[in-house]
Amino acid sequence: MRNVGIIGIGYTPVFVSKRKDVNIPEMISEAVDNAFANTGLTAADIDAVVFGNMQTFEGVNLPHLWAADYIASLGKPVMRIATGGTTGMSAFHAGYYHITSGLHDVVMVVTYEKQSEGDSQVGLMGIITPELMAMLSAGIDVTGGSGMGAIGGGSAGGISFQASSYLHHSGAGIEHIDAQAALERRNAAKNPYAHLKDPEATAEKIAQTPMVSWPIRFGHICPTSDGATVAILASEKAAAKIADKVAWVHAVANCASDATTANLIESQITDPAEQMPAIIASRQAYERAGIKDPKREIDYVEIYNGFAHQALMYLEKVGMCEVGEAHKLQEAGELEMSGRMPVNASGGVVSTNAIGTSAMNRVTECALQILGRAGEHQVEKEVHKALAHGWGGLMQYVTITILGDKPKKG
């Protein structure tokens, strides 16, 4: 298989709750312009574009059509990818396959979300619209107690089952979730592109935020951010001409399970904390990357944690440690930027969540660590190989990307 490398990254200047000064295409163009500025490339150098976001959050269908002129895509092949929360990484994977297919050499992947323009709850509740309608037609008052119990209400409700089950199986306590949120918000303070930054964050402060649905506290939950991220990928030959430092893709993988809604319309057959897709996808990625001992060979991890507990849960599920070990590593300080198994130095999704970008940001942040360009949030240890993880849907669709500082051999 052809080798593919990340030769450029561009972010919007900030990721914040509301960008009132730009509309959608204008906002995206900022990230595109930054990617060009960072690499010295121009529109003419790009062979194809991949575009991704979660469109029901803004109410614009196929936004790459409206934004075509703003993202240097006129006259080029453009492909739109949408897989829920993990859209960013799925779009990245599509870019990867554009090049490994042999058909293209330089591909730009554009992701964004401008949730302030939509009603996020409508977007989230929209995930289960038919069930809501079915409940209504079956006579259930979906706003009342039994109805909400029957649905589990929105994203936070469903995820609380996952967090609850995770604590039960791992032996971690809610205080570890508090501590993880605090750790990542402190990391975020060193990342100019993060949204929620708190250099003074502590587990105690997080523990004081209101409980939404046990064990999820308000302080454990990601913000909704406006922002865009662009990554430019190139084949080995093209990269040699354009870039001096490249973060190489060693493997991509993904696995889909079923939507675990467990409401009275669709039955749930898996424990939401079991995360078999994460286990399958990560093992497949390691095999493709030729990695036999991830705990030793992977130096850095970015986990998609819209909810703080997921950093711990997925660290275990992708095989970086055993189940029940993640919170102990956290207690020992190993997950910090200065630790032996640094995680989410960027602040993770729990600090920044422009949904369409979030899964791709896990990849770009790993790339920055490998390239030594993470500035203030560069981790202490040397990063030769990194793993980026994303999940989407109703907790069951997982994507994995492994990057390295040299092209993969063989």
Next chain:
Amino acid sequence: MMEETRIVQGTWDISTFKFRIEGVGLRRMLENMKEGKLVGTKCHQCGMVYLPGPFYCRKCHIEINEPAEVSDHGEIMTFTIGYADVRGNPLEEPRIAPVVKMDGCDSWIMGVLQGVKPEEVHVGMRVKVQWAENLTGSLQDMQYFVPE
């Protein structure tokens, strides 16, 4: 940087939508709930029992339609305790939502648990369905779960 921007309103109108959902499994479940029974569907190939019954087995990818009765007693597999609604408004009382595996069933269903304090709920707790006094063959016949 723009000095002056303007906000315009828009809508995504799904009120005109008509959703079709599979009826067979749901209808069977509702008809049997009228008798105070829980009946799901079993996969004749792998033996998985689902409640409510889907029209196909997820693992085998074949059509299934064998009725299978499951108990109205079961075990809590996981749970959460809600303190606020989807928009962040605090609830009047904490609401305990368990996900329960009924005996004889392989899938789990979500509900509300009454009759216990939040501190008492735990994984593995045995519960049973509290049936409504008048069973009408609607989802509300299963009022909530209570300790066994």
Next chain:
Amino acid sequence: MEKNVAIVGYKMMNALDLVTSRERLTFDLTRGLFNELGIDRLAVDTTILDSNDFLDGRTISNVFLDPQAGVYMRDESKVEMDGLNAVLYACMRILSGQYQTAMVMALGLTGSQVSPYLHIEYTLDPTYDRQVKLLNELSAAALQARSYLAKYGYSEELLDGVAAQNLGNAALNPYQARRISGISKDQVKGSAYYYEPLRELHCFPPSDGGCAVLLASEEKAKELTDKPVWIKGMGQSIETYFLGERDLFTSTSTTQAAKRAYDLAGVTDPKKQVAFAEISSLFAHQEPLLAEALGLLDKGQAAGAYQVGETAIDGKLPINPSGGPLGAHPISATGLVRLAEAARQLRGEAGDNQVREAGMAVVHGQDGACAQQNAVVVLGI
């Protein structure tokens, strides 16, 4: 292209109302395809699903179609555009060497569940076009139709002729949704105007439908079928969003997409080398317009060509022998259905719609008002 990728099987369903749910349709298409090929879901290495959140009325709609498509604990991704593009992506995955088989499935239920015109409406700029409300899918298409007719001095008769030919082909095709036997030009002309010059029978019908196709590497293809249809070339391109800045009487992005596909396929003279075409023309005028952009008709010669039956099933270069989207437009799947129809022809399975010489085919799919974005695939046997 470095490797050969083939279509080894397909399954389509179209009706004005399929009386089904998305979940059921997904299962029927994929299970149906597996049954015909004598395989099960484990034989599929990767899947690309394609449906549209706005039409499904729910966020991340593909998440709820995964298990029905047989993707439980398997590799899958999703494209959210016209289904022909999903074929491009699936093909890339096989060309990379990572996968041997790839399934593509797309569906749209705009006959029974939701208005088809919402699809384009929501692609329009929410800050201006959606506020002013002059533009919608039909009015934009009408502007394009008027521009095309005026450019070459065609009369509206051309639209009636194209529509009658397509609807006549559709009437012969059991896979179509709108089948009007004995359809005549007069009948078309007698249908009411939607937006002049477009009449009801010049436009696609709201319909339910879906399609699943299995692609395979050369090695695997030989195991799965003795009638593989090879993907010889593919390409895509996009134009500016702003209608006023486009030449509405042609389709530059289609020409660009076609050039990419023809270059890969080694097609230098499409009119000579291409045997027939399946084009996603959603309105009567779009068929000759896109055929010209694909290099299959000389510009300005459309009226004459249709008059003498050059594009009919038994003509020199049949266009939409299946009846095209005027017979069914399952939004998200239409381009994929064109691919399946072309494969049907190349395998000699097209029954009453069979063209005589099925050698090399051009397949086209579109997205956006007035076909702002286009994809082209070249198939051969």
